[in-house]
Amino acid sequence: MRALVQRVSQASVTVDGAVTGEIGTGLLVLVCAMRDDTEAQSEWLARKAVNLRIFRDEQDRMNRSLLDIGGEALIVSQFTLAAETKGNRPGFSAAAAPDEGRRLYGHFSEQVESRGVSVANGIFGADMKVALVNDGPVTIWLDTDSK
Known part of the structure; x- marks a missing residue:
């Protein structure tokens, strides 16, 4: 599984207004x-995301996790994180089939x-509008293939 994690001061997702x-x-x-992703990969990714120490501590260092600060998650x-960009038009054949993607998204x-x-949460498969205030900015790429 792949995730792009952004530290935010606020975020929202809108579907059909x-x-x-x-x-x-x-x-x-x-x-x-x-x-070919599994529930075990989903669990690893969830554990990694909530324990990622990217929030500021008292010395203004990135040393606190989402759990440490009592923060929230918008998932x-x-x-499109599965994009294969060999040419100019991305391909998405590496993504899980929709039913399996929905199941693993829910499990995550x-x-x-x-x-x-x-x-x-957003709504799986919907055309979503995502708004955020990226704090830092801090954006981290996580991939279970690189663990």
Whole structure:
């Protein structure tokens, strides 16, 4: 699985003009299930995201996790993280099939929430408008293939 994790002071996702999820301080996690991914990879990715020490401590150093600060997570499915960009038109054949992607996306969200994080979500497969205030900016790429 792949995730693009952004430290935010606020973020929201809107579908058809209605806000489906919003958070204050925390993480916006754009997540993509890849072909042949498993629940174990989803669990590893969730654990990594919530424990990633990218929030400021008292000395203004990135030394605190989402759990440490009591932050929230906005989790948005984004199959385009699977893009293959050999040519000028990206291909997405490395992404999981839609049904499996939906299942692993849901499992990832459940795993983040089971660790005590308040979770908001986008809608899998929908045309979403994501708004965020990236704090830092801090943006981290996570990939279970590189663990």
